[in-house]
Amino acid sequence: MEVRRFDQILAEHPLFQSFDAATIALFAGCAKHEHFRKGERIYSEGTPADRFYIVTHGDVALQLATPEREPLITETVHAGEMFGWSWMIAPFRHSNDAVALNEVRAISLDGKCLRGKCDASPALGYTMFQHWVPHLLTRMQSLRLQVLDLYGVKA
Amino acid sequence: MDAADPMLPRRYRVIRATPEIAGVATVELAPLDGPAVPFAPGQFNMLYAFGVGEIPVSISGDPARPERLIHTTRDVGRASGAIVALKEGDMLGIRGPFGSSWPIAAAKGRHALFVAGGLGLAPLRPAIYHVLNNRADYAGLTIVYGARSPEELLYAEEIGRWKSRLDTEIEVTVDHARPGWTGRVGVVTTALPRALAGTDPATIEAFVCGPEIMMRFTLQALAAAGVPAERSWISMERSMKCAIGFCGHCQFGGDFVCKDGPVFRHDAVADRIAVKEF
């Protein structure tokens, strides 16, 4: 089986496509393969957000603990999608729990290391924010629609 | 419809009343005053709950089987509550069918994409039936359905049957769920990219129905994905009285929803659906 290199995989990913080769190589240097079993917790709310993830196979639930009830799943993430965005924004702590809904394979990137590289090279940080803030805004808009409770009788 | 007097309701008897999700029920009706009336997918009837009131409700049955007149209604007030409470054997007055329809027959040869939100699946279902009945005539069939929670998925059993068809692509998503739900969670627009992956957007004919905000964001997402506005259709709701273009109750900019709609082409209403006072 051909083992594809991280830089090849990232270069083809929609969220990385428009970065130049040197930046992709830098990301690839911070990447590793991950494997989670069904039901396994990938991270917990409030813990340091030092890694972020690109799902390559399977589905992940992002959920919130609710008192005296089962947790509430607010979003699911699927193959090709990225999650764990809190690594980009202070205080760098996860704002939800991530749980594997089935067998999940992912690539994780070391956000803490990337933050260090951005501090050393603000131009890199600026490029990253330029690339990903539009995506974050789309996600925020989606969450706003969820909060509006569109399908409620009075919506 | 009685051609002589479109304001005169015809009597129908409830032959089956089925509870759906909470506060929603489906009735199957048979005419007492003559033959079944053909309808086009997307059209609506004025349902008159005797002594209570009359409201517009879309037809949600199979257009190839007009003898089974089917309506799915949510209880939001007096008239809709009376309709949801109907039992087998009860009577109902009906005027219609009225209004424009989903141009599903004209979309022959294209990839039919249905995007439904909440109860918006009911007005789309006749058009979905048409495609399923004539599947070879269409290049593809994709249904994207969003609801508030797994408990509020309308026609869940039927969606399960559609899912098992190899020639139908279905993405179901809910706004939130508790553990145990293994499907997608997220607003309906987040399910579109996956549903459309591998389909040339220029071949898509999109039919969208749901709450107005949901339709607005869906149309934006479709446009961003490259689906032309003249290939996207929506169904509007406004309160109605006459349903035949006389009273002006259902005015929507320069159109009457009862006569010029409820189904509109996106580019014909694009400037209006974002504006509150229309």
Ligand SMILES: Cc1cc2nc3c(=O)[nH]c(=O)nc-3n(C[C@H](O)[C@H](O)[C@H](O)COP(=O)(O)OP(=O)(O)OC[C@H]3O[C@@H](n4cnc5c(N)ncnc54)[C@H](O)[C@@H]3O)c2cc1C
């Ligand atoms: C073309 C068309 C097709 C429709 N198809 C369907 C259908 O298939 N199934 C269905 O259940 N309904 C459908 N409706 C909506 C339905 O007509 C209304 O829910 C109904 O008129 C409410 O009347 P009511 O007397 O029960 O409530 P009212 O006493 O008039 O209103 C009670 C409360 O409900 C709110 N309300 C009124 N109308 C709506 C609405 N459209 N949506 C949400 N809240 C509303 C009011 O603001 C009020 O607060 C359709 C409407 C149109 C115009």
Ligand code: FES
């Ligand atoms: S309801 Fe009277 S004009 Fe439309």
